[in-house]
Amino acid sequence: MRAVWYERTGAAPTVLTVGEMPTPDAGPGEVRVRLEASGVNPADVGRRSGNYRAMEFPRVIPNSDGAGIVDQIGEGVTRFAVGDRVWLFNGQRNGRAFGTAAEYITLADYLVTPLPHDVSFAAGATLGIPCMTAWCALFADGPVAGQTVLVTGGAGAVGHYAVQL
Numbered sequence: 001m002r003a004v005w006y007e008r009t010g011a012a013p014t015v016l017t018v019g020e021m022p023t024p025d026a027g028p029g030e031v032r033v034r035l036e037a038s039g040v041n042p043a044d045v046g047r048r049s050g051n052y053r054a055m056e057f058p059r060v061i062p063n064s065d066g067a068g069i070v071d072q073i074g075e076g077v078t079r080f081a082v083g084d085r086v087w088l089f090n091g092q093r094n095g096r097a098f099g100t101a102a103e104y105i106t107l108a109d110y111l112v113t114p115l116p117h118d119v120s121f122a123a124g125a126t127l128g129i130p131c132m133t134a135w136c137a138l139f140a141d142g143p144v145a146g147q148t149v150l151v152t153g154g155a156g157a158v159g160h161y162a163v164q165l
Contacts, residue, residue, distance in 0.1 A: 003102035005061045009050030016048075021061075024098070024106040026074035031109050033086060036121035038100035039065030041129045041157075044092070057097035064091045066100030067115055067124030077109045085115040089128030100125070126157060134161035 001023040006015040026032040044063050046052030067087040070080045080086065090111050092099025099105070115124040137158070138144055153159040 001103040003061050003098075005059050005101075006048055007059050009048060009055060012048065021102070023104050026072045026077075026106045028075040029077060029108055030074040030106045031070050031077055031080050031086075031112055032072035032074075032104055032106045033066070033068040033088060033112065034071045034104055035066050035068040035100055035102065037067045037125035038063045038102075039125035039128060039130075041065065043129065044099070047092075056094070059097065060092060061098040061100075061102050062092055063099040063101045064093055065089050065125050065128030065130075066091055066105065067121040067127075070112075071104075072106075074106075074109075079109050080112065080114075085117065085121075085124075086112045087115045087124035087127045088112045089132065130157035131161045133158045134165055138162055138165055 001021055002018070003021045004016055004018050005021070006017065008015055024032060040063055043052060047060070048062050065088065070082055070084040070086055073080060073082060088100070088105070088107055088111055090096070091105055091107065113127075115121070138149065151159050151162045154163045
C-alpha cells in the first residue's frame with residue numbers, strides 16, 4: 001500500500017516519506033478500511049513536529065481520523081460487512097504506530113462507526129477528534145437545551161461542530 005510516514009520528528013518537508021509499505025490484515029476483532037480521506041488534527045501535527053511528545057515507535061504513519069470503506073473483516077466482527085462506509089478515530093494514537101495517512105488501516109471495530117451515504121468521506125474524516133471534542137464539551141454535564149452557550153472560535157473545526165450541535 002502507499003503510505004506517508006516519518007522516522008524522526010521535525011518539519012513536514014524534512015521528515016515525511018511517501019512510499020510503499022505492506023498492506024495490513026485485519027486481526028481478530030478488527031476491520032480493515034480502505035481509506036478515502038484522512039483528517040489532520042493539531043495533535044497529529046504536534047506529534048510529527050516533536051512538540052507534543054516523544055516518538056513512541058521507530059516509524060509512524062500519522063493522523064488519527066479518517067473515513068473509507070470496510071474491505072476486510074477480522075474474526076469475531078459482526079458489526080460491519082465488506083463494503084460498509086465508515087468513519088474512524090484513534091488511528092495513530094498512544095499505543096498505535098500506524099494512522100490514516102495511508103491507503104489502508106486496521107482498527108478494533110469499536111473505533112469504527114457507520115458513515116451515512118449522504119455524508120462525504122471528507123466530512124467523515126472530521127468526525128473523530130473535532131466533532132467528538134465538541135460533543136463532549138457541550139454535553140458532558142448534561143443537556144444544554146434552554147441554556148445560552150458561548151462558542152469561542154466557532155470558525156475552527158471543534159467550534160464549527162459546537163455551533164451546529
